[in-house]
Amino acid sequence: MSSLIRNNVTAIIFSLAVHALLIFLLVSSFDWAPKPQLKVNKQNIVKAVAVDANKVKAELDKLKRADENKRKKDKDRVAKLKREEQKLKKKRAAEEKRLANLKKKRIAEEKQRKTEQANLAKLKKQQADLKKKQAADEKKRKAAEKKRQLEKAKQAKLKKEQDAIKKKQALAKKKREAEKKQRQKELAQQLAAEEQARADKLAQSEIDKYQVLIRQKIERNWLKPPGELKSLISIVEVRLIPGGDVIDVSIVRTSGNLVYDRSAERAVRKASPLPLPQDPAIAAKLFNFKFEFKAE
Amino acid sequence: MNHKLLLAAILVPTVMLTGCETLGGQDGDDVVVEDRGTQADGSQGADGTDGATTSGAQAGTAFQGHPLDNPQSILSSRVIYFEFDSASIRNEDRAAIQAHAEYLSQHSSASVVLEGHTDERGSREYNIALGERRAKAVRQLLLFQGAVASQIQTVSYGEENPAAIGHDEDAWQQNRRVEITYKTR
Amino acid sequence: MKLGNNRQLTSFLLMLALLLSFTTPASAVLTIQITKGVDGAQPIAVVPFATDKLTKPLPYDLVSIINNDLARSGRFSPMPAKDIKTIGSPHDGGTVRFGDWRLVNMDYLLVGRVRQTGAINYEVQFQLFDVFKGEQLTGISYPFVARDTRRMAHRISDIVYEKLTGQRGAFDTSIAYVTALAGLNNKRQFHLNIADSDGFNEQTILDSSKPLMSPSWSPDGQQLAYVSFEAGRPQIFVQQVFSANGQRQRVTDFPGLNGAPVWSPDGKYLAMTLSKSGNPEIYLYQLATKQLTQLTKHPAIDTEPSWSPDGKQLVFTSDRGGKAQLYRVRLSRNKPASRPKRLTFEGDYNARAVFSPDGKLLAMVHGNRGRFQIAVLDLSNNALQVLTDSRLDESPSFAPNGSMIIYATNRNNRGVLAAVSVDGRVHQRIEVQQGDVREPAWSPLSQ
Numbered sequence: 034m035s036s037l038i039r040n041n042v043t044a045i046i047f048s049l050a051v052h053a054l055l056i057f058l059l060v061s062s063f064d065w066a067p068k069p070q071l072k073v074n075k076q077n078i079v080k081a082v083a084v085d086a087n088k089v090k091a092e093l094d095k096l097k098r099a100d101e102n103k104r105k106k107d108k109d110r111v112a113k114l115k116r117e118e119q120k121l122k123k124k125r126a127a128e129e130k131r132l133a134n135l136k137k138k139r140i141a142e143e144k145q146r147k148t149e150q151a152n153l154a155k156l157k158k159q160q161a162d163l164k165k166k167q168a169a170d171e172k173k174r175k176a177a178e179k180k181r182q183l184e185k186a187k188q189a190k191l192k193k194e195q196d197a198i199k200k201k202q203a204l205a206k207k208k209r210e211a212e213k214k215q216r217q218k219e220l221a222q223q224l225a226a227e228e229q230a231r232a233d234k235l236a237q238s239e240i241d242k243y244q245v246l247i248r249q250k251i252e253r254n255w256l257k258p259p260g261e262l263k264s265l266i267s268i269v270e271v272r273l274i275p276g277g278d279v280i281d282v283s284i285v286r287t288s289g290n291l292v293y294d295r296s297a298e299r300a301v302r303k304a305s306p307l308p309l310p311q312d313p314a315i316a317a318k319l320f321n322f323k324f325e326f327k328a329e
Numbered sequence: 330m331n332h333k334l335l336l337a338a339i340l341v342p343t344v345m346l347t348g349c350e351t352l353g354g355q356d357g358d359d360v361v362v363e364d365r366g367t368q369a370d371g372s373q374g375a376d377g378t379d380g381a382t383t384s385g386a387q388a389g390t391a392f393q394g395h396p397l398d399n400p401q402s403i404l405s406s407r408v409i410y411f412e413f414d415s416a417s418i419r420n421e422d423r424a425a426i427q428a429h430a431e432y433l434s435q436h437s438s439a440s441v442v443l444e445g446h447t448d449e450r451g452s453r454e455y456n457i458a459l460g461e462r463r464a465k466a467v468r469q470l471l472l473f474q475g476a477v478a479s480q481i482q483t484v485s486y487g488e489e490n491p492a493a494i495g496h497d498e499d500a501w502q503q504n505r506r507v508e509i510t511y512k513t514r
Numbered sequence: 515m516k517l518g519n520n521r522q523l524t525s526f527l528l529m530l531a532l533l534l535s536f537t538t539p540a541s542a543v544l545t546i547q548i549t550k551g552v553d554g555a556q557p558i559a560v561v562p563f564a565t566d567k568l569t570k571p572l573p574y575d576l577v578s579i580i581n582n583d584l585a586r587s588g589r590f591s592p593m594p595a596k597d598i599k600t601i602g603s604p605h606d607g608g609t610v611r612f613g614d615w616r617l618v619n620m621d622y623l624l625v626g627r628v629r630q631t632g633a634i635n636y637e638v639q640f641q642l643f644d645v646f647k648g649e650q651l652t653g654i655s656y657p658f659v660a661r662d663t664r665r666m667a668h669r670i671s672d673i674v675y676e677k678l679t680g681q682r683g684a685f686d687t688s689i690a691y692v693t694a695l696a697g698l699n700n701k702r703q704f705h706l707n708i709a710d711s712d713g714f715n716e717q718t719i720l721d722s723s724k725p726l727m728s729p730s731w732s733p734d735g736q737q738l739a740y741v742s743f744e745a746g747r748p749q750i751f752v753q754q755v756f757s758a759n760g761q762r763q764r765v766t767d768f769p770g771l772n773g774a775p776v777w778s779p780d781g782k783y784l785a786m787t788l789s790k791s792g793n794p795e796i797y798l799y800q801l802a803t804k805q806l807t808q809l810t811k812h813p814a815i816d817t818e819p820s821w822s823p824d825g826k827q828l829v830f831t832s833d834r835g836g837k838a839q840l841y842r843v844r845l846s847r848n849k850p851a852s853r854p855k856r857l858t859f860e861g862d863y864n865a866r867a868v869f870s871p872d873g874k875l876l877a878m879v880h881g882n883r884g885r886f887q888i889a890v891l892d893l894s895n896n897a898l899q900v901l902t903d904s905r906l907d908e909s910p911s912f913a914p915n916g917s918m919i920i921y922a923t924n925r926n927n928r929g930v931l932a933a934v935s936v937d938g939r940v941h942q943r944i945e946v947q948q949g950d951v952r953e954p955a956w957s958p959l960s961q
Binding site: 244247248251252253254255256257258259260268270290291292295296297298299300302303318319321322323324325326327328329 | 543544545546547548549550551552553554556589616619621644646647678679680935937939
Binding site for chain 2: 952
């Protein structure tokens, strides 16, 4: 038993507590409130005394009248209260109405303000649109003006050209007459010039041909050094005398590889005399030129 | 591809065993190799010093002499051949190697020199190394089958000592070899 | 705004065009472009030197040695002696008539004279001319003694070669090689020989009945390292080449392989192959301290090391990838500083690499479809070029000026030496007395 208690101490305590609470509640729930008792006014304890019936009735009537008066008073009071209440109610209603009106007024004012604002905005927009329109109109006007100006200029130009043409025509006419005279003179000259051109062309083709011959002779005589030669370029300048003998060979641009440069120089010397055109005038064009040695 | 696999198949056990070998010590002795010309010239065990002698009962048909000198014996097969660039022992050579291993294991005083060789193709020093690989391959097989490390010496001559002078597959094939030479019996 | 930009661009372009027009060659002078020429040897006339006043004639004719040298290089085409006679015999600049030599299209002319200054003492004076320019290129005189006649000729060849090609000559050099001779009883005899670069003056510095291999020159050209089987197994030796008693010293005698000795460029180390660890590996052997440094560690065959000229790289043969290929390790203070990197990927066999003297090329034995040839790998762009056309080539060695590669090959069933220029254009055969010749090693330039 004691062990049981020891093992369940908490439970026991708890149950005791709950019981206590329940008991407390139960007790407290009893209605201790005093029942409505008749107000027993100790001073008014009626002593039972034999009394005259009329006196009693008069007394009763007095009481009744008093009672009625009271009741009437009360009624009046109540009515008065009621009247006051009504008055108040009315006042309140009036007040509420006033407030409502005020509210309505305010709403109306607000609405009006908003409409005024809208109107203002509308007005502003209208003004802006107007401004835009004015600007656009201005632009249009300006463009139109410009166009007009261009047209004007064009017209002026055209007129100028026409005038120039007219002038030219007049000049041409004059010239033609002068040319007629000149042409005879020039015909003779022209024939001479054509002759010259033909000679030049021949000379050029001669030069071209001998370039090839010279190149071939150099190639036959160029003993290339062994090894990788790509990207090596030597430029050799030569001077010849009539007959084709090379009198001067110089390296004007070295390849960076001395052996390569010398092989180029040697090739030119070995190829001397270089082939030259027969005509001394044409040959003279080849007295000074360069070789670019660029092994492939 | 075959070569690679065969080579791997040989190298892997070879490597493993050479590892063991390093610990155990290799061909440590610096004994000079005798000239092959003086080797095994009729040193018959007629006095019964070593080797088995045949009984006199069967006259003429059986070999009388040292088993190493018996031309019919598998022990007379002293050259192991190889494929090009390979150190793999061919199947047909295994019996001979086994016989030599058995002989060595039965005769603890016997010792051999394995000479590795190659054909002439390729570079010389690489061929010395290849010859050594071949000699070591034969050595491993002998050790596997009963011989003791101290009985075996290896040396490689690479392409320096050809058996056949020639520049065709016929000669080359004869040169890719390991020669087994008995120093002592 | 846009209008402004266009204007700026146009003016800039105009400026540019204007500038460019100034940098192009003057268009006023005609320029002819030459793009083709002739490939070939340069013609040179070497006029026999005046030797008539000598009281004791020279043991050898200088000019024939010079002609031989110049022709052997493949770069020159010396005029035949009989043709020279018809043109003239000048011995110095005073008597040269350039026009005569121009007519026969000689690019260069070498003349000289030799005079006696003692019993065995001589002095040679020679001049080299540019025929078409009519100018002397060089003129020198040298003293020498009778027994150095051939060397004197080679030195003259070197000077001419360098003057005309811009490259140092390698005629005054030696070649070491191994000869195998069939002897009595079919026993072969092996010789380690030295000869001049033209094959003359063969001297045997070692004689053995067992194989000799892998001769390698020390950087000062005074010693050879090599492998000898005299003890019945391979050992590495180092021997003084020019000393009277051929002083030699055994360097290694480890179990297994001792092979492929190669001197470091500073002469302090030998790279070599040893298999004492169980399989062939590359080692560095310090000669002064006998200390070994192992460079490779791999169960495959690693052999045939070769040093780069700056001593910072080592290339070797390894079959760690299945077949023999070339690999490279970088060295830092003679210790390995990188893992081996494979260098060759063409063909099915690449071995026995050697660096060119300028370190830019590797020559090697290149095996492809059953043929073994000499190839050269350009290390700058990994381009491989096969230089020879035969089937059994091996042991390439660079001339010390990098111009040619000497190697061993087989002709008519005999081992012979041959040489090929680095670009593959010039091929030489080297005549050999007897026996099978193999493993040539070209000496360094004379100090």
